[in-house]
Amino acid sequence: MLVISTNPGSVVRVKGELEQDGKSTRFVRVFYTLKAVIKGFKEGCRPFIGLDGCFLKTEYKGQLLSAVERDANNSFFPIAWAVVEIENKETWNWFMDQLLDALGMDGNAITWISDRQKGLLDVFHNLLPNAEHRFCVRHIYDNFKKKHPGSKLKYLLWEASEAYTLIDFEKAMNKIIKVSKEAYEWLDKLSAGH
Numbered sequence: 270m271l272v273i274s275t276n277p278g279s280v281v282r283v284k285g286e287l288e289q290d291g292k293s294t295r296f297v298r299v300f301y302t303l304k305a306v307i308k309g310f311k312e313g314c315r316p317f318i319g320l321d322g323c324f325l326k327t328e329y330k331g332q333l334l335s336a337v338e339r340d341a342n343n344s345f346f347p348i349a350w351a352v353v354e355i356e357n358k359e360t361w362n363w364f365m366d367q368l369l370d371a372l373g374m375d376g377n378a379i380t381w382i383s384d385r386q387k388g389l390l391d392v393f394h395n396l397l398p399n400a401e402h403r404f405c406v407r408h409i410y411d412n413f414k415k416k417h418p419g420s421k422l423k424y425l426l427w428e429a430s431e432a433y434t435l436i437d438f439e440k441a442m443n444k445i446i447k448v449s450k451e452a453y454e455w456l457d458k459l460s461a462g463h
Contacts, residue, residue: 278304302349322356358388417452
């Protein structure tokens with residue numbers, strides 16, 4: 270494989286399934302990360318990884334799963350990516366197994382951020398029960414604004430999300446409850462269900 274021969278230490282894992290004829294193999298999914306990326310993450314980045322998936326709008330369809338970081342210049346630093354057949358618990362579990370193996374790190378020592386994709390939540394619960402796993406505020410806000418619209422609540426939600434201390438977070442949450450008890454309860458339920 271060209272990636273392995275030109276980038277020794279890189280990880281490429283391909284999963285296939287035997288066709289019904291028993292003779293040929295059908296492509297199912299592939300995982301990639303490069304040696305230089307793994308080294309860069311370990312030596313130059315904080316232990317903080319964002320996970321996401323998106324649709325591939327090609328003839329073959331599928332989903333692209335990715336793990337990214339922010340580097341010292343606050344630029345995106347792609348760590349690993351995979352093409353899978355669908356975004357669900359099985360494919361996220363496979364992706365996370367490949368990623369943790371490639372990094373050679375305890376995933377519980379990493380802070381993870383993602384959307385609230387159900388399959389991924391189950392993977393964290395089973396595979397990394399002691400890891401810090403948080404949710405992307407943009408995804409939270411997309412759901413929040415449907416029931417709690419308005420620029421004031423939007424501003425206060427972002428203020429709470431950017432709090433560096435528990436005291437600052439509680440102050441921001443108290444501002445939310447003064448504007449809308451229902452919005453406060455929605456956010457409180459969200460954090461309790463984490």
